Amino acid sequence: DEERFNALVLGTTDYFCKTGHRKALLGISGGIDSAVVATLAVAALGTDAVTVILMPSRYSSLGSIEDAEQLAKNLGIETVTLHIEHMHSAFERTISDSCLEATGLTQENAQARIRGMLLMARANQEGALLLATGNKSELAVGYSTLYGDMSGAVAVIGDIYKTDVWAMYQWINNNYEGCGLNMPTIPESSSAKPPSAELRPDQLDQDSLPQYDELDAILRLHVDLDMGVD
DSSP: OHHHHHHHHHHHHHHHHHHTOOOEEEEOOSSHHHHHHHHHHHHHHOGGGEEEEEOOOTTOOHHHHHHHHHHHHHHTOEEEEOOOHHHHHHHHHHHHHTTOOOOHHHHHHHHHHHHHHHHHHHHHHHTOEEEEOOOHHHHHHTOSOTTTTTOSSEETTTTSOHHHHHHHHHHHHHTTTTTTOSSOOSOHHHHHSOOOOOSSTTOOGGGTSOOHHHHHHHHIIIIISOOOOO
């Protein structure tokens, strides 16, 4: 976990040095992935260089919003809140004008793409680099949205499995001083609650995927060791 943390901090720092950018931007949801990415960004670039965007929807739980706000407060970074309900409703009205009703995956992906558009617009306006927050487990099985949460200049934890993200969160909080942080920054509730994209009522990742410890065990064999189905 320490090696992963140091490698990702170094990689992020070098990436910004090579591109000449001074500002990083990312969306945070109250979940563990965006919490770890925000913490890595602060460790790499400093608090003044990182801005986080909260984009709650009609399906966002109060607990997730509070976790995101607490994370930003712990890190001491700028927070901007952009509610997406009016854009979401406008999308539904426009789709209905063509005699279609946005349901299921269409409805879910629309929310992720609205968020991606807002994040990219803010990054363009401020000359910042957008950090994507998807992990390797999600990307390996396509549990993500094109032009939505996949948007960004670099996926900071894109080569880290979900179970390793949880492990690194615990290591960061237990070794915060060595990470250049003033306190354990990531709320425990961000890790304790079941993972969810919160794109429909009562949604959980495990509605669509195996449990992450089972999924990651398969992916390590298939991706890392290049083993086939047999």
